[in-house]
Amino acid sequence: MKAIVINNYGGPEVLQLKEVATPSLTAPTQVLVRVRATSVNPLDYQVRRGDYASLFELPLITGHDVAGDVIAVGEAVKNWRPGDKVYYSPRFGGQGSYAEYHLTDESSLSKMPEHLSYEEAAAVPLIGGTVWEMLAVRANLKKGDTILIPGGAGGVGSLAIQVAKTLGAFVYTTGQNILREQLQHLGADIVIDHHQKNYLEEIQALTRGKGVDVMIDTVGGSTLSDSPLALADYGRLVTLVDIARPQNLLRAWEKNATYHFVFTRQSREELHPITRLMEAGQVKPVIDSVYPLEDIKKAHQRMEDAKRDRPLFGKIVLSV
Numbered sequence: 001m002k003a004i005v006i007n008n009y010g011g012p013e014v015l016q017l018k019e020v021a022t023p024s025l026t027a028p029t030q031v032l033v034r035v036r037a038t039s040v041n042p043l044d045y046q047v048r049r050g051d052y053a054s055l056f057e058l059p060l061i062t063g064h065d066v067a068g069d070v071i072a073v074g075e076a077v078k079n080w081r082p083g084d085k086v087y088y089s090p091r092f093g094g095q096g097s098y099a100e101y102h103l104t105d106e107s108s109l110s111k112m113p114e115h116l117s118y119e120e121a122a123a124v125p126l127i128g129g130t131v132w133e134m135l136a137v138r139a140n141l142k143k144g145d146t147i148l149i150p151g152g153a154g155g156v157g158s159l160a161i162q163v164a165k166t167l168g169a170f171v172y173t174t175g176q177n178i179l180r181e182q183l184q185h186l187g188a189d190i191v192i193d194h195h196q197k198n199y200l201e202e203i204q205a206l207t208r209g210k211g212v213d214v215m216i217d218t219v220g221g222s223t224l225s226d227s228p229l230a231l232a233d234y235g236r237l238v239t240l241v242d243i244a245r246p247q248n249l250l251r252a253w254e255k256n257a258t259y260h261f262v263f264t265r266q267s268r269e270e271l272h273p274i275t276r277l278m279e280a281g282q283v284k285p286v287i288d289s290v291y292p293l294e295d296i297k298k299a300h301q302r303m304e305d306a307k308r309d310r311p312l313f314g315k316i317v318l319s320v
């Protein structure tokens, strides 16, 4: 099969298109899937550059989203059969989705919503599970809450805005002015251009010092120590970003804040509610661009290039 293989850690140039052996079933609960589309997540370039080198052996195949067709099932698999359309996030640490075929355990799989294309479906599993875990499970976001979603145009942010609206929240987000209308169309009530303004100070002003009930952190840096500036008393903050350096949480203590740390692993249970929201037409995948798998280097460059001409809006998808 065709696959994108990483032999050495480094920049996009280490992503090499190769012919490798197609995996085959080795356990009764396994399922072989023909990958039709996958997507690019920041986790992919973090793996590519060696951030998780202690967890992998080279050569490796990365990629954390699959939309495709079941090709073969093990003898103990009862709920899936060849021809079923499925989508899922591969288990972290195993073979990834940048390949024509992917072998997984049946417990990973979710049925792909019928109205979605493979490309649309591949934009969802990793971020879908993450967004539900953040907003519903950890932050317990509910009707009437206010939430700040920085990076509203990103993969996580573009889905989080939509889900936060379905949960009844008032949504502040950040995004470049050129994307304002698109972000409002997703459901954002207030858009702050983070390239022009300090969005934490803006939230303070817009809420007259009260702050927001919930904030998510997709940005990192000093967000954990600074975000209590924009958080209401007893506010909840959910962070997705690894903590590169020690953070001073004194202001969080003054706010009686609750901090949650999320590192999504395999997330089928959290994906189910997102599937239902998509089937009900309340949430849609947002696609920035689609590249053929062969153009993987260009796809990674687009995601990592901070000076790109056209800002990112949604997910970068790869058709396989």
Ligand SMILES: NC(=O)c1ccc[n+]([C@@H]2O[C@H](COP(=O)([O-])OP(=O)(O)OC[C@H]3O[C@@H](n4cnc5c(N)ncnc54)[C@H](OP(=O)(O)O)[C@@H]3O)[C@@H](O)[C@H]2O)c1
Pocket (backbone or CB within 6 Å): 041, 042, 043, 126, 127, 130, 150, 151, 152, 153, 154, 155, 156, 157, 174, 175, 176, 194, 218, 219, 239, 240, 241, 262, 263, 264, 265, 303, 311, 312, 314
């Ligand atoms: N822990 C987990 O399980 C988990 C799961 C999924 C994602 N993540 C992490 O979450 C982060 C976001 O993922 P993603 O898929 O949404 O990434 P993405 O698609 O690359 O989007 C990032 C967004 O953040 C915005 N941004 C960048 N710097 C910012 C800043 N200082 N202030 C406000 N906005 C800023 C960008 O806007 P501009 O283009 O205008 O700069 C862009 O819209 C990544 O770090 C990823 O690793 C973690």
